[in-house]
Amino acid sequence: MRLYHSPTSPYVRKVMVLLHETGLLPQVTLVTGSGSPIDPGTAPLEANPLGKVPALERPDGPALYDSRVICRYLDDLAQAGLYGTGPALWDRLTIEATADGILDAALLMVYEWRLRPEQHRYDPWVEGQWAKVDRALDTLESRWMAELRGPLDAGQIAVACALGYVDFRHDARGWRDTRPHLAAWYGEFAKRPSMIETQPA
Numbered sequence: 315m316r317l318y319h320s321p322t323s324p325y326v327r328k329v330m331v332l333l334h335e336t337g338l339l340p341q342v343t344l345v346t347g348s349g350s351p352i353d354p355g356t357a358p359l360e361a362n363p364l365g366k367v368p369a370l371e372r373p374d375g376p377a378l379y380d381s382r383v384i385c386r387y388l389d390d391l392a393q394a395g396l397y398g399t400g401p402a403l404w405d406r407l408t409i410e411a412t413a414d415g416i417l418d419a420a421l422l423m424v425y426e427w428r429l430r431p432e433q434h435r436y437d438p439w440v441e442g443q444w445a446k447v448d449r450a451l452d453t454l455e456s457r458w459m460a461e462l463r464g465p466l467d468a469g470q471i472a473v474a475c476a477l478g479y480v481d482f483r484h485d486a487r488g489w490r491d492t493r494p495h496l497a498a499w500y501g502e503f504a505k506r507p508s509m510i511e512t513q514p515a
């Protein structure tokens with residue numbers, strides 16, 4: 315399998331952490347590729363017409379995207395049970411959607427200051443994105459801590475990668491200040507070898 319990869323992409327990191335945790339990493343060749351909404355650059359357009367990483371080329375069908383689909387495919391391949399079944403599945407998918415929503419908003423903020431000419435920037439839009447991150451982090455703290463503290467699952471991996479990205483790009487916002495339980499949980503989770511091996515560089 316070939317994984318289109320960028321070392322700073324938090325969506326790629328979700329896949330990489332899962333590869334480490336399931337032992338599938340040796341079956342995957344990493345291919346560097348990245349672009350942006352205004353320049354596809356080296357993005358894998360043939361594998362993913364949306365021009366985004368991650369995308370996974372596999373032997374048994376068309377290339378897969380996005381990170382959620384790839385994570386479920388690899389979980390199924392490894393028979394790792396990281397998504398579970400029944401009510402646990404819906405919890406994990408909702409937690410993963412919450413984490414991915416944090417990433418989507420946090421990444422749009424980065425694109426705003428990196429890609430948009432200064433005279434076209436619009437602060438209320440940026441703050442609106444951060445408000446989404448803020449609410450989602452509050453929901454993790456108030457609603458999902460029991461699930462996050464359970465045995466390893468795909469929702470936890472997604473949340474850890476989202477928090478790692480908020481640290482990487484939006485550290486000054488101080489997300490830990492009002493979320494002591496989430497902060498403590500992440501402090502422990504970040505010690506896993508899969509997280510240490512995949513730190514954004």
Ligand SMILES: N[C@@H](CCC(=O)N[C@@H](CS)C(=O)NCC(=O)O)C(=O)O
Pocket residue numbers: 320322323324325348349350351352364365366367368380381382414421
């Ligand atoms: N929903 C996608 C998001 C992937 C994504 O936005 N990746 C970024 C890198 S962090 C990208 O390739 N952006 C290029 C673009 O938006 O054109 C997923 O979960 O894989």
